Amino acid sequence: MSVIYRKVALIGLGLIASSMAHAIRRAGAAGTVVGTARSAETRAIAKEMGLVDEVAESAADAVADADLVVLCVPVGAMGAVTEEIAPMLKPGAVVSDVGSVKRAVIADVGPRLPEGVHFVPAHPLAGTEQSGPQSGFAELFDNRWTILVPPEGADRGEVDRLARFWQALGAYTDEMDADHHDLVLAVTSHAPHLIAYTMVGVADDLRRVTDSEVVKYSAAGFRDFTRIAASDPTMWRDVFLTNRDATLEILGRFTEELFALQRAIRTGDGDHLHAYFTRTRAIRRGIVEAGQDTDAPNFGRRP
Amino acid sequence: MSVIYRKVALIGLGLIASSMAHAIRRAGAAGTVVGTARSAETRAIAKEMGLVDEVAESAADAVADADLVVLCVPVGAMGAVTEEIAPMLKPGAVVSDVGSVKRAVIADVGPRLPEGVHFVPAHPLAGTEQSGPQSGFAELFDNRWTILVPPEGADRGEVDRLARFWQALGAYTDEMDADHHDLVLAVTSHAPHLIAYTMVGVADDLRRVTDSEVVKYSAAGFRDFTRIAASDPTMWRDVFLTNRDATLEILGRFTEELFALQRAIRTGDGDHLHAYFTRTRAIRRGIVEAGQDTDAPNFGRRP
Numbered sequence: 001m002s003v004i005y006r007k008v009a010l011i012g013l014g015l016i017a018s019s020m021a022h023a024i025r026r027a028g029a030a031g032t033v034v035g036t037a038r039s040a041e042t043r044a045i046a047k048e049m050g051l052v053d054e055v056a057e058s059a060a061d062a063v064a065d066a067d068l069v070v071l072c073v074p075v076g077a078m079g080a081v082t083e084e085i086a087p088m089l090k091p092g093a094v095v096s097d098v099g100s101v102k103r104a105v106i107a108d109v110g111p112r113l114p115e116g117v118h119f120v121p122a123h124p125l126a127g128t129e130q131s132g133p134q135s136g137f138a139e140l141f142d143n144r145w146t147i148l149v150p151p152e153g154a155d156r157g158e159v160d161r162l163a164r165f166w167q168a169l170g171a172y173t174d175e176m177d178a179d180h181h182d183l184v185l186a187v188t189s190h191a192p193h194l195i196a197y198t199m200v201g202v203a204d205d206l207r208r209v210t211d212s213e214v215v216k217y218s219a220a221g222f223r224d225f226t227r228i229a230a231s232d233p234t235m236w237r238d239v240f241l242t243n244r245d246a247t248l249e250i251l252g253r254f255t256e257e258l259f260a261l262q263r264a265i266r267t268g269d270g271d272h273l274h275a276y277f278t279r280t281r282a283i284r285r286g287i288v289e290a291g292q293d294t295d296a297p298n299f300g301r302r303p
Numbered sequence: 304m305s306v307i308y309r310k311v312a313l314i315g316l317g318l319i320a321s322s323m324a325h326a327i328r329r330a331g332a333a334g335t336v337v338g339t340a341r342s343a344e345t346r347a348i349a350k351e352m353g354l355v356d357e358v359a360e361s362a363a364d365a366v367a368d369a370d371l372v373v374l375c376v377p378v379g380a381m382g383a384v385t386e387e388i389a390p391m392l393k394p395g396a397v398v399s400d401v402g403s404v405k406r407a408v409i410a411d412v413g414p415r416l417p418e419g420v421h422f423v424p425a426h427p428l429a430g431t432e433q434s435g436p437q438s439g440f441a442e443l444f445d446n447r448w449t450i451l452v453p454p455e456g457a458d459r460g461e462v463d464r465l466a467r468f469w470q471a472l473g474a475y476t477d478e479m480d481a482d483h484h485d486l487v488l489a490v491t492s493h494a495p496h497l498i499a500y501t502m503v504g505v506a507d508d509l510r511r512v513t514d515s516e517v518v519k520y521s522a523a524g525f526r527d528f529t530r531i532a533a534s535d536p537t538m539w540r541d542v543f544l545t546n547r548d549a550t551l552e553i554l555g556r557f558t559e560e561l562f563a564l565q566r567a568i569r570t571g572d573g574d575h576l577h578a579y580f581t582r583t584r585a586i587r588r589g590i591v592e593a594g595q596d597t598d599a600p601n602f603g604r605r606p
Contacts, residue, residue: 076573100523125520125522125523126522126523127523127524128600128601129587129600129601130600135600137600144522145519145520145522147520174519183511183512184512184516184517184520185520185523187505187506187509187512187517187525188506188516188517188520188521188523188524188525189520189523189524189525191502191505192502192524192525192527192528193524194561194564194568195498195502195561196524196527197564197579197580197583198557198560198561198564199494199495199498199557200583200586200587201560201579201582201583202490202494202553202556202557202560203490203491203586204582204583204585204586205560206490206553206556208486209486209487209490211586211589212589213487213491214487214490214491214586215586215589215590215593215595216448216477216593216595217428217448217450217487217488217491217492218491218590218595218596219428219429219447219448219595219596220403220428220429220430220488220491220492221491221492221495221496221499221531222490222491222492222495223590223595223596224495224499224527224528224530224531225495225527226583226586226587226590226596227527227587227596227601227602228524228527229580229583229584229586229587230583230584230587230588231580233576233577233580233581233584234577236576236580237573237576237577237580238573240568240576241568241571241573241576244568244569244571247568248565248568248569250505250509251561251565253505253509254501254502254505255558255561257501257504257505257508258497258498258501258554258558261497261500261501262551262554265497265543265544265547265550265551266547266551268544268547270379270540270541270544273536273539273540273543273544274536274537274540276500276504277500277532277534277536277539277540278536279504279507280500280503280504280507280529280532280533281532281533281536282507283503283506283507283514283517283518283529283532284432284503284529284530284532284533285533286514286515286518287518287521287526287529290518290519292518292519292521292522292526293521293522293526293529293530293604294604297431297432297433297438297440298431298432298530298602299530299601299602299603299604300602300603300604301596301597301602301603
């Protein structure tokens with residue numbers, strides 16, 4: 001229990017910010033946590049829950065006197081929020097974010113920050129399909145990775161302090177440049193999300209199989225896709241629009257490979273299919289061994 | 304606890320058969336359960352576990368005097384197994400199966416059965432990513448659907464008896480014709496599996512993102528795909544080869560929709576993306592309300 005920032009301001013109170021609030025409290029990592037959200041309803045819920053020490057009426061109010069400001073809004077809203085808070089940031093404050101895309105956020109936020117404020121972008125790789133201030137929990141970041149993406153010339157001491165803060169919240173930390181981050185995430189997150197959304201949409205739209213059949217028989221594999229495809233639409237719209245190039249590159253590779261497998265099905269090339277399906281088991285083993293997933297069947301779900 | 308078949312023979316002792324063995328015992332649904340597997344190692348494990356009442360050395364031995372014979376082998380092996388057991392089946396016996404594809408199984412098995420034997424194909428829609436005689440558990444079928452696909456002219460009494468048997472094992476039951484079954488499964492299972500295999504293969508094969516990065520950062524969504532892509536390669540090879548037309552039809556629809564979403568990303572059409580991502584949430588809600596998945600975040604996984 002050691003305070004790393006005297007006062008932390010969370011801008012946006014969705015899944016990530018509310019989980020941060022719980023994890024900060026669990027770790028005693030901040031003296032005070034202020035939170036705010038654009039929606040009055042969200043602010044009211046946060047207040048009633050006692051989610052943070054203080055709910056501010058606006059982002060500008062929230063950042064006054066804060067030592068760390070974390071932008072927890074959809075990637076497409078980062079620029080506008082930065083405009084709003086910039087005049088109120090105190091000299092020496094650290095501004096960070098939790099956006100799933102880094103190049104676009106750096107381009108939107110960086111130029112709008114005043115001199116004398118440190119900018120250390122970050123991305124905690126953790127989440128669930130749920131959203132809103134009530135969806136957070138303190139363990140969300142435990143044993144997950146938070147990637148810091150410090151711009152050139154970033155203050156080393158402040159980068160390290162932010163890493164210690166995330167470690168206090170339960171995460172491992174790593175550093176990467178923005179382009180590589182965006183490519184890695186296109187593979188591990190953005191392309192899989194688009195693919196899951198697509199498959200669920202297709203199932204919903206077939207005339208020859210009813211929605212009620214899809215729902216009843218989903219346990220055959222499809223339901224894992226629906227979990228991913230239940231993620232927040234606004235957040236994901238912004239991710240795809242702002243990580244366009246890397247996402248389209250990975251989807252291009254995906255489609256190429258899918259066509260090769262479709263051809264193998266069409267021509268009856270069982271050896272190709274069997275070899276491909278055998279190779280993919282190794283990655284799963286690696287993920288379980290790395291502690292990034294459970295090896296309980298079906299993720300430990302029971303009927 | 305009421306015996307529905309005096310003697311049940313399970314041909315193959317993988318995930319489904321071993322789960323059936325546990326569930327039959329839990330329900331007291333059979334007087335005796337005989338099991339067999341092609342591999343001597345599997346038979347030895349089953350014997351040591353006491354998985355079934357009797358482990359037979361061959362499929363032909365296993366079915367002698369059995370009232371219900373369930374073929375629990377990969378879809379591509381059904382024909383050959385039927386050849387082997389046909390001479391040993393007793394008159395009035397019921398032959399069923401658990402294959403994920405029904406049209407091809409009916410074509411392979413039906414004509415090879417002797418007169419006087421009832422054929423009632425079935426498919427329990429339940430599974431995990433694990434395989435082998437040790438992977439089974441009694442609860443696998445609880446609250447899941449088993450689809451019966453009786454051929455024209457099937458004995459109504461025997462169809463109903465098999466339905467009662469699956470209900471005793473915990474499942475709901477339904478009836479469908481083979482073509483519709485294969486299309487429904489192409490949507491809820493076969494296409495999602497091929498897509499998951501493809502995405503995991505792409506991630507494994509990228510030169511610019513290392514496997515170790517994919518493993519570490521998989522929690523961002525990708526790990527759900529790896530679970531599906533860890534399924535048994537032989538079983539899935541056979542599924543795609545034998546449900547070729549329906550799988551390719553659904554994959555064609557999927558690719559069409561994926562291209563439309565890719566174009567929306569390329570042209571920056573956020574409204575299209577947002578509307579699509581909002582629509583897919585409803586299916587998830589339906590699945591949770593139907594008791595086919597948990598609403599705990601991340602399937603209730605904790606780090």
